[in-house]
Amino acid sequence: MAHPSDRVYSKDHEWVIVDGGVATIGISHFAQDQLGEVVYIDLPAVGDELAAGDSFGEIESVKSVSELFAPVSGEIVEVNSALDDSPETVNSDPHGAGWMVKVPLSDAAELDALMSAEDYDAFITEG
Amino acid sequence: MSDALKHTPLHEEHLALGARMVPFAGWAMPVQYAGIIEEHHAVRNSAGIFDVSHMAEFRVFGFGALEFLQRMLTNDLLKITELGSAQYTLMLDEDGHLIDDLIVYHTGDLEYLIIANASNAETDFAWLKEHAPEDIELVDESERTALIAVQGPEALRIVGELAGPEWEAPSRFHIREAMLDSVPALVARTGYTGEDGVEIVCRASDAPLLWRALLSFGEVTPAGLGARDTLRLEVGYPLYGNDMDRTIDPISAGLGWVVPKDKTGYIGAERVAEIRAAGPQTKLAALLVPGAIPRPGMSVLHEGAVVGKVASGTFSPTLETGIATAYVPTSLAQVGTELSVEIRKKTVPATVVKTPFVSSTSLSA
Numbered sequence: 001m002a003h004p005s006d007r008v009y010s011k012d013h014e015w016v017i018v019d020g021g022v023a024t025i026g027i028s029h030f031a032q033d034q035l036g037e038v039v040y041i042d043l044p045a046v047g048d049e050l051a052a053g054d055s056f057g058e059i060e061s062v063k064s065v066s067e068l069f070a071p072v073s074g075e076i077v078e079v080n081s082a083l084d085d086s087p088e089t090v091n092s093d094p095h096g097a098g099w100m101v102k103v104p105l106s107d108a109a110e111l112d113a114l115m116s117a118e119d120y121d122a123f124i125t126e127g
Numbered sequence: 128m129s130d131a132l133k134h135t136p137l138h139e140e141h142l143a144l145g146a147r148m149v150p151f152a153g154w155a156m157p158v159q160y161a162g163i164i165e166e167h168h169a170v171r172n173s174a175g176i177f178d179v180s181h182m183a184e185f186r187v188f189g190f191g192a193l194e195f196l197q198r199m200l201t202n203d204l205l206k207i208t209e210l211g212s213a214q215y216t217l218m219l220d221e222d223g224h225l226i227d228d229l230i231v232y233h234t235g236d237l238e239y240l241i242i243a244n245a246s247n248a249e250t251d252f253a254w255l256k257e258h259a260p261e262d263i264e265l266v267d268e269s270e271r272t273a274l275i276a277v278q279g280p281e282a283l284r285i286v287g288e289l290a291g292p293e294w295e296a297p298s299r300f301h302i303r304e305a306m307l308d309s310v311p312a313l314v315a316r317t318g319y320t321g322e323d324g325v326e327i328v329c330r331a332s333d334a335p336l337l338w339r340a341l342l343s344f345g346e347v348t349p350a351g352l353g354a355r356d357t358l359r360l361e362v363g364y365p366l367y368g369n370d371m372d373r374t375i376d377p378i379s380a381g382l383g384w385v386v387p388k389d390k391t392g393y394i395g396a397e398r399v400a401e402i403r404a405a406g407p408q409t410k411l412a413a414l415l416v417p418g419a420i421p422r423p424g425m426s427v428l429h430e431g432a433v434v435g436k437v438a439s440g441t442f443s444p445t446l447e448t449g450i451a452t453a454y455v456p457t458s459l460a461q462v463g464t465e466l467s468v469e470i471r472k473k474t475v476p477a478t479v480v481k482t483p484f485v486s487s488t489s490l491s492a
Contacts, residue, residue: 037164039442040420058471060420062163062442063353065471 002121003028004095008111009120010071015095016114018105023072026099027059027090030124036061038087043068043100048076050103052110057100059090072110074103135180136273136334144349152245154181156352163353167444170320170358171488174279175350176341179326180334183248184272185241185255189263192237198393199258200231201377201386207233213300213317217377217385218251223398225371225380227251230317232302240302240313242274242326244367258394273334278324278358280489281346286314286325289340299323299490308340319355321362323489360450361443362490363413363482369423369439370411370452379407379454410460411438413484414477416449419470421477426469427453434459437468445485451477 003009007017013031016023032038042058050056050070057068079101083089090098105111115123132155141148146157157178159166169175187196197204202216213232220226227250229243243251252267259265277286283296289307290296297303302315313328329337341347356366365371370380377386377399386399414421414437421440426433440451451468459466464479483491 036159037162039164039447040418062357062420062444063158065420 001029003030003117005117007095008071008114008116009123010069010114011123012069012071013124014069014071016071016111018111021105022077022102023074023105024099024102025071027068027094028120029094031066032091032094032098035059035066035091036063038090041083041087041090041100043079043083044076046076046079050074050076050101052113068100071114072103072105072107074106076101076103078102133181135178136331137178137180137275137338140335140338141178141349146349146351149352151352152181152248154245156181157349159351159353160349163351163357164444166348166350166354167357169348170279170322170350170354171445172280173346173348174277174281174285174324174344175320175348175354176338177276177278177350177355178273178334178338179276180273180331181245182269182274183241183243183245183251184268184274184328185243185252186234186238186266186268187241187255187263188235188238188266190237191260191263192239195258195260195263196231196239197390199255201390201393201395201399202231203387203390204231204233204239207231209233210235211297211301211303213302213315215385217382218254219377219393219395219399220373221394221398223376223395223402224373225367225375225377226254226373228365228367228371228382228385230315232315234302234313240268240328242315242328246368271331273329273331273337274326275329275334275337275341276318276320276324276326277341277347278318278320278322280322282322282324285341285344285347286327288344290314296325307337310337310340312337319364320358321364321483321485321488321490322358356439357441357444360439360441360452361445361483361485362488363484365411365452366439375454376402376407378402379409379411381411407457409435409454410457411452412455412460412464412479413482414451414453414466414468415480415484416440416451416468416475416477418448419468419473419475420449421451421468421470421475427455427477428467428469428474429455429459429464434466440468443484449475450484455479
């Protein structure tokens with residue numbers, strides 16, 4: 001499937017969408033498909049600092065565990081706690097209800113390092 | 128440089144179903160189709176079919192067959208004197224260590240069929256051949272046979288429909304011939320999921336036909352090795368390679384029930400008697416690990432000290448928690464003992480429990 005063009009993507013398969021200066025972060029459809037049915041998600045807490053490129057949590061399926069890598073930096077202002085009880089939301093709606101954390105964008109230049117949907121689709125095909 | 132992976136007769140079927148294929152014991156095998164958890168629930172609630180054609184089938188025939196197998200296997204074949212009956216059994220080396228766990232079926236007069244683990248196919252056959260007397264027939268049927276497991280509360284009804292109204296299903300741990308939609312087959316009422324069901328032996332060339340006939344039932348879901356592992360661990364069935372290997376004896380593995388105390392003369396018997404008398408130093412314990420997934424190799428701790436490592440570990444879709452087995456010192460293998468598992472950087476509490484982890488299945492009813 002073509003990934004939505006309303007956002008940008010990292011090489012680690014996270015997406016970022018910015019609204020009113022706040023970046024929402026989640027994982028792509030490709031990522032959730034690779035993982036399989038998600039059973040546990042380990043997310044940071046409100047107030048934790050994200051540093052672009054660093055690991056900020058873990059997502060686990062029956063057969064695999066993946067680290068989550070921060071695509072942008074900032075202080076977490078909101079965490080999707082609904083994922084605690086329903087981690088499978090990441091599979092069913094990775095670009096919507098499966099969002100993970102929100103951080104106010106501290107450095108807009110960090111978005112330049114991320115890929116457009118078109119480039120991301122090409123990236124995952126080549127990989 | 129590794130050789131190319133072997134393909135089962137159902138390889139193209141798996142690709143057509145969009146299966147995710149992985150290497151296992153030198154074979155390309157489907158780990159999942161729709162998803163491990165979905166397939167797991169389908170087996171517990173309805174019926175799943177598994178391609179287990181990678182497993183080994185050996186046929187033993189002759190006047191010396193019973194004596195030969197009594198020497199090679201721990202369980203007493205006099206318990207399966209009845210034609211068509213079968214038993215779970217173990218093959219040990221002279222040190223009393225496990226070569227494999229397998230099922231032996233008394234398929235005919237003077238004849239037995241052994242179904243063994245794919246990972247031990249070559250070792251098992253070489254070991255049997257090495258010890259076989261001249262006058263018995265020992266044939267490796269694996270290449271020309273396929274094996275399809277149908278497991279779940281609907282399994283027997285579905286197979287019964289394919290076999291026709293005249294056919295009577297064998298009882299648990301029995302095997303019987305059937306004509307399944309024009310495919311001649313041996314239907315064994317055995318399985319590795321904890322559900323009622325069968326394992327069907329047929330000609331390799333007939334496998335795709337039989338597979339598609341089974342899939343034509345709406346209640347049937349194709350299930351892969353991923354679900355096979357979550358299903359078997361939920362009911363406490365061991366996996367050779369994880370829970371047993373050539374360094375493990377059956378007593379430590381909790382398989383003493385497959386090694387009758389009063390049977391002698393089988394390879395490994397003396398060592399088993401010694402271990403029984405002394406008591407095993409370590410035992411395979413079952414661990415409940417809430418909120419995290421324990422995986423093979425992870426350290427198991429007691430009061431901060433490493434006492435063992437996870438042998439089998441996974442997520443239980445039925446219980447929605449982590450489950451595992453681990454060899455720990457016998458004193459710590461008591462039900463209720465509090466241990467912990469090191470899961471990446473976290474120390475997660477774990478409790479020793481009785482198996483099966485899941486006890487209400489179509490088999491236990």
